[in-house]
Structures are given as structure tokens and as C-alpha cells.
Amino acid sequence: MKRYVFTLSFGALFGLSHGYAQVPTDSLSVQPVAADSTQPAAPKNPVVTGFLVDSTGGKPVEFASVALFNRSTNQLVTGTVADGKGQFTISNVSPGNYRLQISFVGYETKSIEPLNVIQDVTLGVIKLSGDSKTLQEVTVTGQKALIEEKVDRLVYNAEKDISSKGGDASDILRKVPMLSVDLDGNVSMRGSSNIRVLINNKPSTIVASSVADALKQIPADQIATVEVITSPSAKYDAEGSGGIINIITKKNNLQGFNLNLDTGVGNRGANLGLNGNYRQGKMGFTLGGFGRAEYNVKTLSTLDQTSQVGGNTLLSRQRGEGMSRGLMGRYNLGWDYDISKNQSITAGIRYGLRNRNVDQDYLTELFTNGAMTGTQNRNVTTKNNSGTIDANIDYLHIFKPQQEWSVSALYSRNDMVNNFDADLLSGESLTGRQRNLNDNVNQEFTLQTDYQTPIQKNQMLEFGLKGIMRKVNSNYEYLLAGPTGNYFPQENNPEGFLDYNQNIAAGYASYTYTTKNKYTFKVGTRYEYTAIDARSNTDASIAIPNYSNFVPSVNISKALKTGMVKLAYNRRIQRPGIQQLNPNFNAANPQNVTMGNPLLRPELTDNVELGYSNTFNKAFFNAAVFGRFTNNSITQVRTPLDTLAGAILTTFENIGSEHALGVNLFFKYDLSSKFSLDFFTNSYYTKLQGTTTGLDGLSINIENSGFNVDFGSRLQATLGKGWGIQGFGMMRGPQVQLQGRMAGFGFYNLGIRKDFANKKGSIGIAAENFLASNIRMKTELTSPQFTQVNNMYMYNRGVRLTFSYKIGKMSMQAPRRRTKSIQNDDVKDGGGTDTGAGMQNGSGGQPSGGTPSGGAPAGGGKPTTSPKK
Template sequence: MKNILNLIALILLTGKMAFAQFPGGPPQGGDGNGRSRSNAQQAPSFEINTPKGNSKISGYVIDSSATLAVEYANISLINKTTKKPVDGTIADDKGKFSMTKVAVGDYKLVISFIGFETKTIDNIKVEKGKDIDLGVIKLATISTMLDGVTVTAEKALIEEKVDRLVYNAEKDMLAKGGDAADVLKKVPMLSVDLDGNVSLRGTTNIKVLINNKPSTIVASSIADALKMIPADLIKTVEVITSPSAKYDAEGSAGIINIITKKSTIEGLTLSIDSGVGLRASNLGLNGSYRSGKLGVTLGGFGRVFYNKASTILDQTTIKNGISQLTNQTSDAKDNGLFGRYNLGFDYEISKKQSLNASIAFGTRNLERNQDYITKSFTNSVLSSTGYRNVDSKDLSNSIDINVDYIHTFKPQQEWSISTQYSQNNLTNNFDANILNGASELLSRQKNLNGNTNREITVQTDYTTPIKQNQIFEVGVKSITRQVDSDYQYLFAGSTGGYSTDATNPSGYLNYKQYISSGYVSYTYSTANKYTFKVGTRYEYTTIDATTNKSSIAIPSYGNLVPSINISKSLGNATLKLAYNNRIQRPGLQQLNPNYNASNSQNISIGNPSLKPEVTNNVELSLSKNINRSYLNLSLFGRQTNNSIVRLSTPSDTLPGAIITTYQNIGKQQTFGGNLFGSTSITPKWTINGGVDLYYSYLNGQTLDANGAYVMTSNSGVTFSGRLSSQLQLPNGWGLQAFGGYRGNQVQLQGSQIGTGMYSLGVKKDINNKKGSIGLAAENFFGGMTMTSTLNSAQFSQKSVNNIYNQNIKLTFSYKIGNMKFVEQKKSKSVKNDDVKAGESNN
């Protein structure tokens, strides 16, 4: 993408810049408007009246941060005596350049290209008949704004592009050995709780993409998806707070796009990434092969997880005038295996056509053994003490198959067809032993719940420039989605086999969803550096849902989703104003009607009758570069109608128990701001951090003391922040520290108290940076604690969750192979952005 942006920027350059760069006139092969030939072999030197000789100067220009060729870089040869250019040329698409017939003399060479710092090579002495090979010349990258187009190539920790903020996770040495949730904790504007649930500006109504693609694991649960992706695999995280019409309308707060590392090398390579820790260990192997038009990648990352936790639950319910107090304590041991494995192909059919195909497998196997001690009090008198041992299995495996074709007619004009098949199989089972005291078995209970989520997507997109400052985009898309869930409860005494539990009958959910959509988008850039991007998208949804009890009547609905993005370049600052309308469809865990009673006092059940919620967003942001510092300030507001919220009520059949489900009963308003800054104290010492401050107001229906629905509301201010620092030391050593705080989260019936996290790491590069060894520690002062409270006229609940995740890990990575860097092939992909992900049950 960087190379394409550089080429577009070069095309947009004016003739004035060309003449300023080359006083003798534009190079032959150009047109005076900054356009250059694509083949540097046909780009002759300047026609300037200077002496000619028989020497040659040649070299190879690459990007210092990405080690990729800098295509079409401008090369000027300056006579040191006259200080005037005497020759020049343009690098080819491999970064190679040469100038012949150079006369004897003393010169300096100036290499420049948009998006890179100009580099001067001094003291070039040409002797008669002798050639000079300058070898590889590295250009440092910068970011600049040109006619409303941001050309960003700098590999800083944080970058801001026209429509998104980019966190370069590959620069994070502490990420090794963790998962995607560990990376997202450090991304500006994002918060991650202890279960891996992600929120953007205070809401979990977001869409997460993996390499611009959706996945059914994300549709089922964002937390599950993040645990399948090892941190070592992540290259960048993109936060898109105001998506254009080209994106699906899902995600009331925006889109998070996780880009994994891809091969940009030719030849055969193999890399290993590993880590051993007190709470988790990981192992990854990746291989790639590229020759000519064909590229193949094969690899996988796996992570094993072993941890322990404890919870304290205190809740009071009032039913028919009777007060029930429950005091519950539990200890848990978790063992998990998470991984993601992929096989990919890309083939260059011709210079203008390419074909990409990939297949990815994901797995998430989490097993928990939990012991509960529950004391129940009726009207303040101890009525019973129960002992319960539960073995739960939360298993998931997914497959994503993509085939994509793209035809590029000319820069910015292209047509693509993208297809995807995605399937996720989930198992959420538990076995419970009910005990008398600590050992005597009284009875047994078992819940079997299997789920399947399938998606088939076909889309086509067309993009074309209009003149030099306008872009038109149009596309259509079809998604067919099917969710199936089967569940049953079995019961047995202390001996004998299981039989059907009459109090919890078996059931199923068959849920089919058909979405047809189309969009148009128009971008216009003005000479005074305004950029306007406007568009609209229409989506029509049909749902067919059936349970074992009856069919569910959910009417078809259509949504017209407009979006407006305006940006203005103010020198080294950028001002942006955006508005968009978003929708959020319910996810699998929110729809699943299985009665999950692994904890008999805290029960959850989905609602297959849920409808989508609709959100209006507005955002104003200012970003500015000040010397070696970057600052971003964003103000935002949003309102969500028909909001999907968690609603808890006392159980009618289990004294003291609380049942939680989802309902379209609320309205939510959020107003606030984000401030983020990054600075380089020295070229090798960087500090970055940010704060989030916003006010939330929720309004919806809850039950009063008599069991009737009444309107209620809740509001509060949330403050979150993070700070990290990275220091490069001599001899390949490096240090990094991170600390963050996730503030209180306001809910309709209560709140979740904030929690902190921190980590410290050291790394040493070995064998010319082919490998590294490191040591990192996180949360080493007692782990992490999360406290939640719920309140209504019928109950109160306080839950304290302690996770003893003090981790110390030793990491090792190494790369071998014959590497030759080549241009990265362009690809298109499916982006399904329309499903509201559920919350983790862990």
C-alpha cells in the first residue's frame, strides 16, 4: 500500500515541483507534471550543457524501515564547485538507478521522493574511466500531506492516516508470548477487560477484522478471536472510528482491523518464535517460498495457557417479600490451547491481474475446573450450604477460505471480486457434581451445547479516478449466514446413568440471515488541501429463525447508512470532521437460547428475537506533528437507539439466583474525548501515552419490586489511560515498559470498577538481528482484580474476580533463509462488518 500511495503522490505532483527539483527541465520520459515512466531503463539523464565523460554512477534505493525498493526515486548529481545539477535520473520499480557518461570531478548525489527524507551523499570523486557503485542507499521515511492525500511510510509506533490510526505492533518487544488482547491493551482509544472483551470509546459495539476480512470466530465472540491470534503474528492494528460507505454498516463505535505479518521476500525462509512463561508458553513456525509470479506461505502459532483465579459473589434478591442472600466463593484452574494456522497463495496472472487464495484454521480450547461453596440465607438466617464442582469446556475451531481476484487498469483504477467461506464450530459444555460437604456426591448435572456459525460472502468493487483530485467507488455485496445451536440438559443421581432433565428441556435454534448491500463513495481533494469523502450504503436484511418451540417473527428491514468525512491539512497538522450512521446486529452468544447454569446462582441465556441497534456518530479531531512529537486530540459524541443491553432479574424457580439475558430496551448516549501523544526524547528513546475521558448516559426498562417494567437510567464519567516507553541501547539491547488503567464502565443496572495492568521487558538482538532473546514480566505485584456491581429494585449483586496472572516469560526468535526483498503484491478481500460480537463467558 505504501508503494501505491507513493506512486499516486508522484502522479499528483505539479510541474512546478518537477522544475524546482530539476532546473534544467523535466527528465525525458516525464510530462512536466511529475509523471515518470515505469521503466527506469527508458529514463535518460538531463540535457544540460556540461562536460561528458565515460564513468558510471549506480546504486539501489530502499526504504530503511521496511527494506523495500523505493520506486521512481529522484536522483540528482550536483557539481560541488558550481553547486548546480549536472545530471539526474529516476530509479526503476526495483529501486535501481544509473547515470552514464559522467565527467571527471567532485560531486554530491541527492536522492529524494515524496514521503521520505531527502538524502545527500557527499564527497563523490569521479576519476577518468572508473565506475562508482554506491550499493544500497537507505531513505528514512516521513509523513506529509499532499492535496488531501496523506502519504505515510514512517514506521513509528503510532501513525495517523486519513481515515484511521495505526499502531505498529511489530515494534512492541513485550508482545512476544502473548495474544492479540495483550496488544490491543496498548492501542490508543481501546480498552480490554480481563476476559479479553474490547471496547472503543466506552462501547463494545465494534467490529474486528483480521487482514481486512471478517471471521466467524469474531462474530461469535471478539474475546475468543483475540485469544486465537498470537501477539507475535500481529504487524499493525488499525482503529477506524469513522468508516466510509465502502465498509459494512456494523460497529457503532467503529472498526478494528488487525493486520498480521505477511511475506514480502523472495526465496525460501523459515522463522521460529517461542516463549516459555510461568502462566503461558508459545511456539510459532512460519515458512515462505516465492519465485517469480508465485508466492506460498505456510505457518502457524500456538499458545498454551495455565492460570488460576478466584471469585467472590455476594447478591441479595427480594421475591414475594422474601429476602434471599447468597454468599459464594470459588477457586478455578484454567488450561487452554490457542492457535492459528494458515496456508496462502498469490499468483501474478499478468502485470495488471492477480489472484490470491488462502485458508486459515483457528482453535481455542479452554478447560476450567471450578469449585464453588455457596451459602444461602433466608431473611438473614442461614438456610443451606452447597458444594459444587464444575468442569467446563469452551472449545472452538474455525476455518476461513478466501479467493480474491483484482484487475488494476491504471493507478487508482481497479476492479475486484472477493469471495469467502467461513465456519466456526463451538462447544460450550459443563459437567457439575453436586456435593454434600467437600466429598460426598449427591447428584450430577450435564449441559451439552453445540453451535455452528457459517457464512458465504461474494462481493465486487470498482474504483476509478476522476481527473487528478477525485475518486469514485461503487460496489455490491451478498452475505448468507446460518447459525445452528443444539442444547440439552442431563441429570443423574450419585450412581447410574444420565437421563433428560425435566426442569430444563432440550432445544435448538436455527437462524438464517440474508444481507444484500450496495454502496457509492466519492472523494474530492481541493488545491487548498481540503478532502471531502462522502458516500452512502444501503443494506437489506431478511431473517428466518426457528426454535423447538416456534418460529420467530423478525420482519425484514432496510437501512440507509450515510457517511461524511472532511479533512483539512494545516501545514504539519490535520483537522478532521466526520459523521456516520451505523447498525449493529446481534451475535451468536446473544442469540443462543441455551440456559447456561454452570454457576447455579449466576445464569445466562440468549435471546433469538433480538433486533439490530442503530447509532449516529459525530467526531472532530486534530492531529499535529511538533518536531519529534505527535499529538492527537479527538472529541466525539454518539447516540444508540434500540440498544442491546444485558438485563438481569431474579429467578422464579431458583431462590437467590439471578438470570441475565439481552434485550432491545435501551438508549445510550456517550460524549467525550481522547488525547494521545508520542515523543522521541532522543532518536533511541520514545515515550507515548494517552487518556480517554467520556460521559455515558443509559436509559431503558427494568423490573420494579412488583415485577412490572419501569423506565430507569444510569450515568457516569469514565477515565482511562496508558503510558509506555521504549529505549534502544548499544549492542542490540532494548528496554520497554508499559502501564495502563481501564476506568469504571457504566451499565444500565450497575457498573464495573476499573483495573490496572503493567509490564516490563528487555530484549537482545543476536546474529545481526536475525534473532533475539528477551525477558518480560507482567502484573508481577499480585495479578489483576475486576469488581462488578449490579443493582435494581429486586436485587443487588457484587462480584470480585481475581486473576493471578503474574507472568514472567523468556522469549526467543530466529529467522533463516535466502531472503531477497520484492514488491508486496496488492490484494483485495472480503470485509463482513455487520455482527455484534458477544462477550466472553470466561
């Protein structure tokens, strides 16, 4: 009779070090062995045991590969994988002379020889040293505390930002290189607001409707990293012409239970957050909630508008005083389960809440050809409320290292209310009332599958399919009432609706190749087909043709000894969002009316980027030159209204083209082990040109160009006994618009924190813009038909006290498998939010996107292989 001995190659054993024990079939051999009476029949052969720890931190090294070789033949005899505590046991070892070899990603391979096995062998603690060569292929050595550079993205580590504690995501994003955030939270990347924001690799309908509002619902304390993807590969949705932003929140992969309490109170707002984690064995749960209240947010504005209508010169002068208040919350319940050692399933549901009311008092003076024709007093309360539900389920199957398949489903719904109530006054007497009701529903269902597999050791192939079914509905009406009595419909502005259905089918393929001299090439293409069915109360069917797009991408990088050079090209598409499409005539401020355009087409952008980063002793430097060329650009366009004296209508059109050429610089220097200083600047030249239609129905050519400059700096200090301090300041120059320039502004803050001795909690204080009572922003817009000068005074001096504490205790567990998730990188955001006297403050923020949690190595880098020997 024959017995069979199963042997496993070292490459297969290395695969086990990734956290699962499946053996690749192409590495498994079955060898017949003749019966040998000299081998002992008793089942008491020796056992080899040991305990693996990190040489620097002393923490267990989990799931490392342990192989036993015959010293005379150098043949693999047997092997195992360390458990979640770093312990390993090799049983039933025949007596002999062996070599024990231990390997794991990120550590130098360690050999123990000679190992004479006669009886049980206890090796005790075995220390493994980090492999700096392996780490250099993934990130810039020594910079992980702040920034990591990848082939297609920049990763900003936000966990040590103490000055933003108690704030929200917009406070963090202000400090990320290449990003710019205005005082209302509208985000732009390299001057483009056509971006997409993801949260933990997942989209949300609330982000699609308003990036600024979504950022206010994410507490700064819970943000681990921010990924800025300037050149997305074909794997990502084609939307977001300016790039993709992915906000990664803190996660806990430990066993046991804990509860984190974060709270803060200040003169303009307060927050309270509770986040709990429970994990036992293969199953884990997360439950979290965060609430934020805003109060004492005062604004003051002036608006002068001159327009030419019917041969007359109309002038309106307006002063507005406002006060806003709001409640925002974000709540989540998550569940994950390890089906087996190479399969996992994750599910979650998240609810976002936003209730924001703005009270504004307007005093408007009207002039015709220099003579005053009347005054208007108007007190307006604007309600901007929403409730968002996101529910997902994701399945991941890992076949062998880097070979995996995933299926993901996501349902999102956002119910939005954007109403206003206005009291019309004559002096102090109420003469009438006006109400605008505008309800919106944005629903999405997405199904996606992705597959990736390595080809040899230096190549990666990825492909996938995705479908998005989106329904957008808007219902609106105007109502009037006298000083008393019931409301009735306004005859000259009847009720209406928009039903907008959009279905997208997409497929992609991407190939990554890394040479021996550390060049990485990542090329791919994506095909998307978009079908639109739209109708309104005025048009039974809105004529918007279906369209298809091929979206290529190329990323090339060269890894240097301590840095990287990269060249990238991609094409992006940007579809209009609900606030660009919504035809509701919003006259909360009748001198500055807004209305969407359901006939908008998508815009197409070609992006080119050349980047360089390197580490010089204690300094890190990153620079990038970029070009952006957009056709059918979706842009805010303003024209005089002939139905309201002195009023300006702001809407959206595909104006023509927008070209930008610029440079980003980031420099960080470690003054010592406790002090660091960094500086950044984003500078670019932009040119916008196109045509619009005037009041007489004739086309008007519009063109504008100029330079835009942002710059800022940060100082961090880690003091003794748990004390830390951080200061930050930035200036944003005026931004070029199609019809003028939007105001610039400055922002600065200072934070101090004291960690408790047991690291269970901390207490701190943070202040922002504390040297001045307000910030003045001046926006000037011009055209042959009108001029508009808007002065906005933002009273955002603030100070807040923060406190955090951790309850419970958790122990280390094995690294969990990555989970795949859906990312809908489309839909343009709705532009600047109304502030102060209701004036628009930007050209609109766009959706931005992010990175998948699984997939190829970040940035398309070299697929993970065995540690260097």
C-alpha cells in the same frame, strides 16, 4: 511506406512506477513519420543504462519511471521502467543531446542533463532523495515508528513492542490509544464494546462468536500494525457502532525462502510459532502455525446477591475457586500468483483451534428473610471449544494508477461447543450429576465486488456490491444422573434448538475530493437490506421483520504542515450475535444464569468526531472529542429468577438508548534518539436508559449514568549492542453499566530484549503485574429487584522467557500489487466470558472491523499523483 513511432506522455510513465507496465490508452499516440534516409538503418544505436538506489539506505529503487527528453524541443523521446533491482536500460537511442528524468512516488524527481549520446552511456549508480512534501500528505513525518494519523483512522505500529513478545494480540491492543482491553481480552473503543475486529482485512466466524478468544489465538510477535477506524466510510459494512479494528500481521514480499521460529515459556503459559515463506518469480506460498498453552491460571471470587421474590428477601452468598487451562492454535496456508503485470490472484485457508477448560468449585449459602435455608456444593468443569475454518479467494485487476476492480469470495465456518458437567455434593459425598450440552455452528458465505477510479488528479469515486448468507444453528439439552448410572433428560428443562438464517444485500458509493489548499472531503452512502428467517423448538417461526438501512458518512480533514484537523459523522448498525441470540439456559453457576434472546433487533448509532493531531519538534499530540448516540441498544439486563432460590438471570434486550460524550488524548515525546515516553487517556460520560419487564410482567424503567476514565503510559529505550527495554502501565476505572458499575483494574509490564549481532534472532524476558500476587476487581449491580456484589481476584502475575530465530535468506523483489479482501463488519460479540465463580464481567464485546488492503488512499486522502517538481 510509412513507419510509426509510439510516444508516451510523462504522466503515463509515472503510472508505470506503481509496479506494473500497462500503458493507459488515453496517453498513447501513434504518429506517422516519413522515411528518412539520413537515419541510420543499422540496429546498433546507443544504449543508456543506470542503477537507481535510495540516497539514505542505499537500497535499490524498484520500478521507477525513467524518461528521455530532447533538450532542444523538450519533447519526450522514449522511456522505460527500472526493474526489481533498480536497473534500467533504454535501447536504440538516436545520437543527440538529451535530458534524463527519473521519478517515483515518495522521491524527488531527478534530472540529469546535458546527456550527450554518441555511443553507449553507462550512468552507474544514481541516488534518489526522499520527497518529504509528498510524504507529509500521507502521514505525520517522523512518527511512523509508533503512530500514523489518517482522515478516518489511527494506525499504531506494534513491531517494536518488546514487552509483549511471547504474548497475544490482547497484550498489543492494551497499548493502542482509544482502545481498552479487560483482563479477559474483551475489547472496547471509546467505551463502546460494539466494535468489529478484522485480521488482515478479513473477518472470521471465531471473531464473531468471541473477540476475546480470537485475540488469544494471534501471537503478538506477528502483529505489524493495528488500525483503529473511528469513523468508517460508506465503503465499509455498516456494522460495528463503536468503530472498526483491523489487525495487520507481518508479511514478507521477498524472493526466496525463510523460516521464523518464535517460542516462549513462562509460569502461566508457553507458546511456539513457526512461519515460513517461499516465493519464486510470480508465485508465492506462506505456511504458518502458532500454538499457545495456558496453565496455572487461578481465580478466586465471592458473590453476594439479594433479591425480592414473592414478598420474601432472598440472599445467596457464594465463594468460588477456579483453575483454567487451555490450548489455542492458528494455522494458515496462503498462495498468490501474479497473472500479469496488472492482475493478481490470492487464495488462503486458515484454521483456528480453541480448547479451554475451567474447573470451578462453588460453595453457596442460601438465606430467606435472614434465616439460613440450606447450602450447596457444586464442582463444575466448563468446556469452551471451537474449530474455525476460513477460506478465501481474491482477484484484483489494476487498469491504471488508482483505477482497479476486484472480486472476492469468502467461506467461514465455526463449530463451537460450550458444555458443562457439574457434580452435586452434600459435604464430601456425591449426590448427583448434571450436564448441559450446547453445540453451535456459525456459517457464512460472502461475495463482494468493488470498483474505484480517479476523476482528474484530486477526486476518487468508489462503489461496490456485497452479499452475505449467514446460517446460525444452536442445539442444547440438559441431562441428569445419580451418583452412578447413565444420564437421562431433565424434564423441567427440555432440549431445544435455534435455526437462524440471515441474508444481507448491500451496495455503496463513495466520493473523495481534495482541494489545492489540502482540504479533503469524503462523502458516501450505503444501503443494506437484511432478511431473517428464524425458528426454534417453541416457535415454528420467530417473528423478526426484514429491515433496510441507509447509512451515510462524511469525513472532512485539513492537512496542516505537520499535522491534521478532521471532522467526521457516520451512522452504524449492530446486529446481534450468536451469544446474544442463543436461548440455551446456561446454569453452570445456578446463582448466575445466562440466556440469549432470539427476538433481538439491531441497534442504530450516530457518531460524531472532531480530531486534531500535530508534531512539535520532538513531540506528537493527538486529541479527539466524540459523541455517540444509540437507539435500540443491545444491553445485558439482569432480573431475579423465581425458579431458583436467590438466582439472577442475565439476558440481552433492546433497552432503549445509550448516549456518550468524551475525549481521547495521546501524547508522545522523544527524550532523545534512544528514549521516548508517551501518555494516553480515554475519558467519557455515558447515560443509559430504557425499560425491561419484571417478574410480575410489568415494565420497569432503568437509568444509569456516570464518568468512565482510562489512562496509561509507556517508556521505551534502545540501548547499545542490541539491547532494548520497554515498560508499560495502565489503569482502567470502573465502567458504567445499565444496572451498576463493572470493576476497574490496573495492568503493567516490563520487557528486556537482546538482539543477536547478525540480527538473525533475539532473546528476551518479560514480566507483568509482578509486584502483587493478584488483582481485586469489585463489581456492584443494583435494581429495585436485586443487588449483586462480585469480588474477583485475578492471579495474573507472570514472567516469560522468549526466543526467536530466522532461518533462510531472501532477496528483495518488486512491490506486489495490493489484494482486495472481504470484510464482514457485522455481528455483535457475545459479551464477557465466564471467569472465577462464573460471574459475568462485562456488557459484551462487539465485532469490529477494519480497512481494505486496496482501494482509495488510506483515510480518504488525496489520490496519489506525480511527485512534486
